[in-house]
Amino acid sequence: MTTTIPYKSYLEPHGKYRGLLDWLTSTDHKRIGLMYMYAIGVFFMIGVLLGLLMRIELFSPGETIMGPQTYNGIFTVHGVIMIFMVVIPGLSAVFGNLFMPIMIGAKDVAFPKLNLFSWYIFICGAILAVLSQFTGNGPPDTGWTFYAPYSTQTGTNVIMAVTAAFVLGFSSILTGLNFIVTIHRMRAPGMTWFKMPLFPWALYSTAWIQLLATPIVGITLLMLIAERLFKIGFFDPALGGDPILFQHLFWIYSHPAVYVMILPAMGVITEIIPTFCQRKVFGYKAIALSSIAIAGVGYLVWGHHMFTSGMSFTARWVFSFLTFVVAVPSAIKVFSWVATMYKGSIALKTPFLYSVAFIFLFMIGGLTGLSLGSLATDVHVHDTAYVVAHFHYIIFGGMGFAFFAALHYWFPKMYGKMYNQRIADIAWLINFIGFNILYFPQFVLGLQGMPRRYFDYLPQFETGEILSTIGGFILFAGLIMMITNLINGYRKGEKALDNPWGGSTLEWTIPSPPPMENFDTPPVVSNEPYDYE
Amino acid sequence: MSDVAIKHDEHRDDIGAKLGMWLFIFTELLLFGGLFLVYAVYRNIYPEDFHLGALQLNVTLGTLNTIVLLVSSMTVAMSITAIQKGNSKLSMRLVLLTLLLACVFLVNKYFEWGAKFEHDLYPGSDLVLQFKRGSIIFFGLYFFMTGLHMFHVIVGMVVLMVLWFKLKNTTINKDDHVLLENGGLYWHLVDLIWIFLFPLLYLVT
Numbered sequence: 001m002t003t004t005i006p007y008k009s010y011l012e013p014h015g016k017y018r019g020l021l022d023w024l025t026s027t028d029h030k031r032i033g034l035m036y037m038y039a040i041g042v043f044f045m046i047g048v049l050l051g052l053l054m055r056i057e058l059f060s061p062g063e064t065i066m067g068p069q070t071y072n073g074i075f076t077v078h079g080v081i082m083i084f085m086v087v088i089p090g091l092s093a094v095f096g097n098l099f100m101p102i103m104i105g106a107k108d109v110a111f112p113k114l115n116l117f118s119w120y121i122f123i124c125g126a127i128l129a130v131l132s133q134f135t136g137n138g139p140p141d142t143g144w145t146f147y148a149p150y151s152t153q154t155g156t157n158v159i160m161a162v163t164a165a166f167v168l169g170f171s172s173i174l175t176g177l178n179f180i181v182t183i184h185r186m187r188a189p190g191m192t193w194f195k196m197p198l199f200p201w202a203l204y205s206t207a208w209i210q211l212l213a214t215p216i217v218g219i220t221l222l223m224l225i226a227e228r229l230f231k232i233g234f235f236d237p238a239l240g241g242d243p244i245l246f247q248h249l250f251w252i253y254s255h256p257a258v259y260v261m262i263l264p265a266m267g268v269i270t271e272i273i274p275t276f277c278q279r280k281v282f283g284y285k286a287i288a289l290s291s292i293a294i295a296g297v298g299y300l301v302w303g304h305h306m307f308t309s310g311m312s313f314t315a316r317w318v319f320s321f322l323t324f325v326v327a328v329p330s331a332i333k334v335f336s337w338v339a340t341m342y343k344g345s346i347a348l349k350t351p352f353l354y355s356v357a358f359i360f361l362f363m364i365g366g367l368t369g370l371s372l373g374s375l376a377t378d379v380h381v382h383d384t385a386y387v388v389a390h391f392h393y394i395i396f397g398g399m400g401f402a403f404f405a406a407l408h409y410w411f412p413k414m415y416g417k418m419y420n421q422r423i424a425d426i427a428w429l430i431n432f433i434g435f436n437i438l439y440f441p442q443f444v445l446g447l448q449g450m451p452r453r454y455f456d457y458l459p460q461f462e463t464g465e466i467l468s469t470i471g472g473f474i475l476f477a478g479l480i481m482m483i484t485n486l487i488n489g490y491r492k493g494e495k496a497l498d499n500p501w502g503g504s505t506l507e508w509t510i511p512s513p514p515p516m517e518n519f520d521t522p523p524v525v526s527n528e529p530y531d532y533e
Numbered sequence: 534m535s536d537v538a539i540k541h542d543e544h545r546d547d548i549g550a551k552l553g554m555w556l557f558i559f560t561e562l563l564l565f566g567g568l569f570l571v572y573a574v575y576r577n578i579y580p581e582d583f584h585l586g587a588l589q590l591n592v593t594l595g596t597l598n599t600i601v602l603l604v605s606s607m608t609v610a611m612s613i614t615a616i617q618k619g620n621s622k623l624s625m626r627l628v629l630l631t632l633l634l635a636c637v638f639l640v641n642k643y644f645e646w647g648a649k650f651e652h653d654l655y656p657g658s659d660l661v662l663q664f665k666r667g668s669i670i671f672f673g674l675y676f677f678m679t680g681l682h683m684f685h686v687i688v689g690m691v692v693l694m695v696l697w698f699k700l701k702n703t704t705i706n707k708d709d710h711v712l713l714e715n716g717g718l719y720w721h722l723v724d725l726i727w728i729f730l731f732p733l734l735y736l737v738t
Binding site: 110111114173177178180181184185186211212214215216218219220222223226230231232233234239240241242245249 | 549561564570571574578579657670676
């Protein structure tokens with residue numbers, strides 16, 4: 001005899017408290033994912049506004065709306081917020097939490113309480129980061145990289161910002177740990193490693209990077225704090241230290257952190273493309289293992305940030321070589337995505353459009369990364385706007401567009417409602433055009449010699465800078481349109497089907513929005529994922 | 534078959550819990566790994582200053598503390614065996630003994646650091662700032678590494694106290710003692726790190 005369990009969505013109240021407290025005390029992975037999303041959404045908009053302020057300042061040569069010190073503060077805050085509070089937690093904390101357990105057929109993550117605790121740590125770190133802007137002797141002006149020896153000597157509020165980064169790193173470690181154990185221990189019966197969907201595969205590789213790399217930046221930031229407080233001199237040449245060592249330690253984490261951002265993004269794209277082509281993903285194993293390869297090799301390429309800082313020639317060519325090697329698994333993924341589309345029945349829906357935009361922008365970002373990774377060209381474009389354009393193409397064009405793709409893909413599942421797809425498509429087009437007008441001119445400016453992190457510039461760069469600022473406003477308009485459309489969809493969108501896109505992974509087999517514990521009966525998996533034939 | 538839904542709090546996976554703890558310990562080792570890397574770099578640059586610096590440290594107290602921590606690792610391991618055999622009273626006593634040994638470690642450390650401060654041997658003091666650069670780094674590393682380790686000792690003590698209370702109200706019992714095992718693992722980590730710190734700082738002469 002079986003009894004059916006009455007359906008109750010995870011969005012409905014279920015704890016002993018009501019309202020906000022019901023959410024703040026919930027250990028449900030989907031709710032925690034949503035709480036991450038709301039927090040990250042707010043930080044993202046703050047970061048966007050700061051970025052827009054910089055673009056306005058650069059609209060014309062000379063001081064436009066702010067002086068150099070304010071500008072230094074703003075690009076530091078923009079970097080700290082966007083890197084540590086938006087793109088690093090972004091996809092894994094939001095969509096990893098929301099959908100990874102469902103996709104592997106589990107009821108929750110392995111340690112639900114730890115999961116909620118990670119969210120609280122994240123919020124604490126975020127509060128510290130925001131406070132560092134308003135307390136002490138002015139916002140930190142070191143850039144998000146906190147390079148010594150300047151960061152050990154500037155009078156601004158570096159300690160608090162560094163503590164914030166440390167705390168946020170701790171949250172990232174715990175999320176990674178949770179995901180690794182979940183994927184090892186909680187896959188549904190029959191779901192072998194190679195029957196697991198590719199988004200969880202990407203999260204698994206990401207989690208290992210979070211676990212292996214973050215402690216290094218943790219100890220580095222602690223040393224920086226100790227140096228400022230107690231004059232220990234780890235990185236101060238006058239006290240016997242070496243500032244280059246700080247750069248090494250910092251990039252040992254912060255380069256792998258780039259893969260923490262991009263691997264889940266690739267995972268999302270790998271989910272979306274087979275669904276909208278109704279075709280089995282091409283090269284399943286190659287995609288799964290290339291995630292692991294990127295995580296492994298990506299750990300060993302940090303030196304390419306330091307070609308001009310002073311390293312032996314041997315070290316430089318080895319790091320350059322490894323940088324080229326890490327491009328191979330990324331390219332394997334791109335080939336597989338394109339091959340999946342071949343002869344598929346493609347539906348040009350919003351998530352697919354964002355995914356195609358991702359591939360386009362990621363290719364530009366990735367290939368310009370190779371010109372930065374080769375020794376001779378890097379000397380020319382090091383610390384110019386070219387670098388800024390490159391990493392925005394990777395981080396925003398890559399991770400950001402993948403985030404929007406995921407948002408539009410899983411929105412009907414998350415809320416059980418559908419947004420207006422026509423407006424979403426228009427917003428996509430505006431975002432795509434605005435993005436390219438904003439960042440592409442910076443490649444050209446960088447090649448011409450426009451340095452990064454300067455509030456002023458020579459008159460010959462004016463055309464490019466004006467173009468870039470216009471692009472910034474177009475992108476901003478697109479973002480507002482996209483967010484408004486999603487909010488409207490949530491408030492008064494029509495009811496979404498359980499499987500609106502015809503997806504094949506487990507999250508589409510349950511009602512929208514999912515019930516509290518995902519599955520009434522634990523699913524048993526026998527097919528490979530993306531089985532459309 | 535009645536209700537098939539399983540509540541979260543009924544979910545129990547000891548292997549998963551231990552896997553999580555091992556991963557966490559791994560991150561702690563990497564945290565100190567960063568410091569060992571920095572140590573290696575500077576020892577390579579300033580071998581003589583490190584030799585002279587190590588001569589200033591109190592090897593007797595260091596040895597004593599090493600023995601204290603090793604014994605405490607043993608007592609915490611014994612407490613796990615005791616609970617596996619169902620003797621929760623003995624297990625609680627052994628956890629208390631571990632806590633006591635941790636206190637002995639901290640008291641020793643207090644006297645050791647105290648003596649250094651008395652002789653103006655601390656980072657940023659006027660005396661240390663006049664030293665050669667390698668010695669400044671050595672004392673910086675000494676205080677930073679042992680300080681961070683001491684912080685871990687204190688965290689470990691808090692964990693042990695929580696475990697004691699959980700033993701007392703039988704949350705940890707013969708059939709469910711993975712928490713005690715994980716706490717014990719953490720305490721072994723504290724011990725393990727010290728076993729590396731001791732030769733690197735005290736015995737490199």
